[in-house]
Amino acid sequence: MLLCMGWTQQGFQMQSGSPAPLDWPLLEWHTVFDSRDAEETRAFYKTMAFRFDLAVRDAVQLDACVSGIYLPGIYIGRAQYGAPVALGPSRVRNDYWVHLPIKGTWEAAVGHDTFVCNSRLAIVSSPTREVMLHCNGGAARLSLSVTSEALKRQLTVLLGQPPLKPLEFVPTMNLANGYGGRFANMLTSAVIEFGRGCAVRWSPTTLMDFSEFVLTSLLLYHPHNYSDALRRSAQMITPRDIRRVVDYLETHLDSPLTVADLVAASQVAGRTLFQHFRDFTGKSPMHYLRNLRFAKVRDALLHAEPEESVTVIAMACGFTHMSRFALEYRHRFGERPS
Structure with a gap:
């Protein structure tokens, strides 16, 4: 197993097993957006180059709350809406996302495929495929965004040469065991640190180490169209x-x-x-x-x-x-x- 999170005596570590249930507001001191107004929420997502759909009949239930932190090359955030919504990145966005359900269930349409996401299944989206998330009113998710530039640099380092085609990940991640469970535990451990304010004391070097660890572990352990090339290298x-x-x-x-x-x-x-x-x-x-x-x-x-x-x-x-x-x-x- 490479590098490592959950902070331990060895640094960042991947811990085995499914992530523990998280029932409290994560990252509540890092609020990015908070609104009960449908048009305000739609306008916010438009500025972020996201499509946001909400039925008129469901607008009264809307209670959108988005919290997150920005690190070198990555973003980690929590989102919940209180009402059934649909949202997805527009074509101008070129980042990669990992969406982990932390409450309730939701559906993800990735290209022509649809997946039901819950505590055992996360979605990994690539800018090469259209993605739309359909969240029910009680759902909440933890999301990781990684820039294309950061992933390409790290993939180049691991391959020993620049990739010729766009990177595309397998769109699902099994959270019940194996790498998916370890990755989810790592991410939730980091979020807990930030939520408690502990990570405010992380130095720029530690933040860069953590970001690089996230990029490297995704590329080495989650399947994608360069996985075979990495093994052959x-x-x-x-x-x-x-x-x-x-x-x-x-x-x-x-x-x-x-x-x-x-x-x-x-x-x-x-x-x-x-x-x-x-x-x-x-x-x-x-x-x-x-x-x-x-x-x-x-x-x-x-x-x-x-x-x-x-x-x-x-x-x-x-x-x-x-x-x-x-x-x-x-x-x-x-x-x-x-």
Whole structure:
């Protein structure tokens, strides 16, 4: 399993199983739009290049609430309407969406196919196919939007060359088990962090790491028209290739690192790099990097002068979230950092 969420001692982690039911208002402190007026709601979605349909007889039930957060290359949001509505992106939008039901059921028309979405099935939409969501009055959903540019850059890194055709995902994601359940847990864990205000303290580096993790996991684990090409791109690499990556990690402990950085250092395609790095070391590159950072900060603290600051030493070793650093340090070494 690659990188990782749910925050754990290893960083972002994919947790197994279906996502836990979420019955409280998520992201309530990150409201994007809130209205009971049908025309106001329709106008809002028009500015966002979405079609929004609501029957006149249902307008009195409308209670639209959209909350969300914007991260590098992605958006995570929650939406509910209180009334039966239909909405979908216009052709001018070129982003990708993952829609996870968190309350009630709804239907998704993707091209010529229709799917009933519930706690066991999510929709993954691509701009190459027309999509329309039909939500009942009691439904709520958690959605992830990813820009085409961000996905194309990450796919290029993983393939080792630019894709020639538009990326198109399989339109359904099974939430009951496997990758879908882990992905849903990861996303809901992130939303809970933001809802509680915890993620406000995430550094720009951590936000970029999380966004890259989302992009990479989607491309490696959810089927799409380049999945076979990613599997075929696997090649034999040598311990010398892995050594180059390890050397690069050891000399950049205080820097924000991306998959593209490691690919450039190793001169090996991203998917192959992650697969063989784990074979050689037993860990993903980012897990290995975290262990290196803790080894360095442990040594620095043991040899620090009394007047030296724990925070300054930790930040020099690449740690930016001090409360999480302190918790994990104590978990690893049985004492507080001092």
